[in-house]
Amino acid sequence: MTETVSPAAPPPLKFQTKFLYGLGSMAYGIKDLAFRVFLLYYYNFVVGAPAALVSAAIMVALVIDAFSDPIVGQISDNLRTRWGRRHPLMYLSAIPASLSFFFLWLPPEGLEGTGLFLYLVILASAVRTFITLYEIPSSALAPELATDYDERTTIAGYRFFFGYIGGIGLYVLSLAVLFPPTPEHPLGITNPAGYLPFGILGSGIMISTVLLSTLGTHHRIKYMRKLPAPQRRNPLQTLNLMRQTFSHRGFLAILGFGVLKYTGLGISSALALYFGSLFWALSSGELAILAADAALGATLALILAPRLSRSLGKKGAAFVLALTAILFTCAPYVLRLLGLFFENGSPMLLPALFILSAIYTMCGISSAILVHAMIGDVIDDSSLRTGRRAEGLFYAANSFMQKCSSGLGVFAAGIMLSVVGMPDGARRTGVEPEVIVHLVQLYIPVIAVLYLTGAFFLRFYKIDRASHEATLASIRAKEAAQLTENTTS
Template identity: 40%
Template sequence: MARDVEAQDPAEYAERPDPSSADGVVPGRVRLAYGFGSVSTAVKNAAFAYLLLYYNQVVGIPATIVSTAIAATLVVDALVDPFIGRWSDMTRTSIGRRHPFILGSAIPTAIFFLLIWLPPGGLSPTQTGIWIFAIASITRIAVSAYDIPSTAMVPELTSDYADRTRLFSLRFWFGYVGTFAFVALSLTFFFVETPEHPVGQLNPEGYIKFAVSGAILMAVAILVCGLGTMSQIPRMRQADERPAARGTWRTHLREMFTAFRSRAFLAIFGFGVLKLTAIGLTGALALYFNTYIFDLGAKQIAVLALEAVTAATLAAPLAPVFSREFGKKRTAMATAVLGILVSVTPLVLTYFGLFLPAGHSLLVPALLVQGTISGSLIAISLINTSSMLADVVDDYAVRTGQHSSGVFFSASSFMQQCSAALGVFVAGLVLTAAGFPEKVDPSTVSRTAELSLIAHYVPTVLSLWLGGVLILLFYDIDQKRHRANVDRLREVAAKERMRETENAGGSPPTF
């Protein structure tokens, strides 16, 4: 049963140093290094959005096989991610409990990301699906080994309500900019148009360069994050050195399931799974919309990738302001609803024949502006929900005495994986339901097929977003409650330091 921190013996509180040690200002260079690490996850998410297009339209594998193979990796995530989080929480080394995982994941992530784009020749569609499942699963485990410990560092770097949002804002900004840089680079220099492949993003030769550059960029981003934040290890919480506190696997399982019963956590988790599935769906089908409905070439799509930078640049400074003025929960909900409504507007107008036609000189600028507005609103929502999860860690620590940030942020990693897996799975279902053809020349796609794709996509993505927003209504931690939680954790930690001083035969510190 959960215990209130104030009611327990302070000596049982297993996390050191105390939360107040995270009150200092995180140096600018550390913030930049931490933020840059998100480029790795951004590259993976951006690349997985191309995975369906590559195997379906370039290789010629049915969309249902590709999307099912990718979605099946969620089973692996559901089993592995919580254990990575718990393992990180309990690890005790000379470089802390997060950095061994971060630094150790760089090379495996790069290797397996590269392999997923290099399937062996002569495989049947079913065998190719098995290959996708196996390599994608290993890739996602490697990514989780970085992503879970790195996000779990935030509540250990700072306990301030607004500063956590600022730190996540920087992380998301680098993620969006990394997405733009990687996609723009690929579309401009890798996916080039040739007489045999007039549509650059369908040129198979470009995917080799795409895979190699992505693998290198992911490894570099992870190493920059790990090495750049090592100076903060002394002021971050460490696992308890007492073996008894580590417990058995049965104890670990019980504590993980206890953490996942938190109402605030379940609200964020439900919202996160649905919203990131919707984002993955949008990312996968955006390539279809731009290629087959708006008839855009690779360089034009590269221009649209700029919306990631403009959206992130708007969202990064606005997210902390909105959370301070309106609260994180209200901000996350309102910006999510507004963002998805703006996002689907061009497609709805196209369905009714009211939007700019393919080839119009203002089509790309209009889509860029629309994408910037919707992207910035959605980014503000994502930043605030990430910061809300960091507040859940402290709330759980107050109730139980366990500061299990790794366990909670393993759920965050799982939600991120939903973007690449479940989102692609739903995209495959939408393509199949719409009757969209495989390995087809864009010039031969009928108007009926285009409208059917829009008609199946828009209701699906709206349902996912709005369903997630309704679930977030159950989140119950506001700024006042968070501040009370931090104060109570400081009080317990102060008692613990005083007890340690007395046991060592010294005199209590004066305040």
């Protein structure tokens, strides 16, 4: 046995702790929203870099993440300090994450080609890596903050609620305040001057929420499991343990579902400004109103996810939500192409888009909440089988899944823009109507296939409420036996 139990009995989680725990995810939400929605648009449409170059740079950053995420997870699992395994890394992340985010929106004037590519790769990788230093250890707190099957869904709900509120709040505020329409820039979001205050505001929120959340959960350190010092292993032994950890069948099912779902989400987000301004002909103010649908969707998901989990189980609920998401994200585009949707300029267009998008967002956030909670259940099952707690490693994989939205998703969106012939620096040259129509025609089947294939992977996930409760009972019995043995020896 490699672990002992903390002698302090943890009291129930208070609302304040849940609130502050979730609050920290606003930093990740801001980074994620900026990468998914603004980054490709800014460097391609505003700066004038080729879409393929921008998406390739973002993809390189994702590849770097594929290595850095499990490394951070492994460090977090094996760290032993008086502040526990997670909090030192969380404190460490705040300043470098916010600074690298700020400079991402301040490329040197005249930089282009290889120089711009390298600048984007370095800054995007830095933002991702330093956010990872917070996100993975913070996520890994969840299984120890809450062990109950349904309570885990609740705290995951707070986490994703604030993650989306942070990102969408910055989005709405930016469109409404930082990017007002001007005679030179009637769309607002094409104005390069708005991106400096965007970087300042985003970085300020990131550092403040990370520190507040870390301080707000600091008092729970004394209730965390007290683990002995990790065994010294060479790199090959470490890689073998990581392979054994990640070979869990339930985890692989979640991984397949999550990567495809988040890639689809990334495509939708990366193309949102293109569709909003060019296909639906919405103004910056209307785009701000439409973006607020995510706040409604996140609020509904906070209520819906725990209820669906109790009634359908996490797996069943995630499957239903994935299918529903396909329907509501594709519906307005399919109906418009068939001539059955409201025309541009119609007073009913914005309300209809708002409602359909809010339902799609609700489904997406609810399924993300469930996946986060399902990983906590996998961690318990894996620890019973292997005798090792590997929260950091598993949530590193969850972090990688989420980053697929701003990595694989944005990369795919950039390729789609290149395929349909979107011109570089289109704010100056304009876009032919058939280009955006072809983009919509390509978007619909790509999104449908990603979500359907992802939902298929869920059939291999076998953990339900009964099996999880049996796993917890076995873990408690083994811990009690170990504690008795340590006491008598």
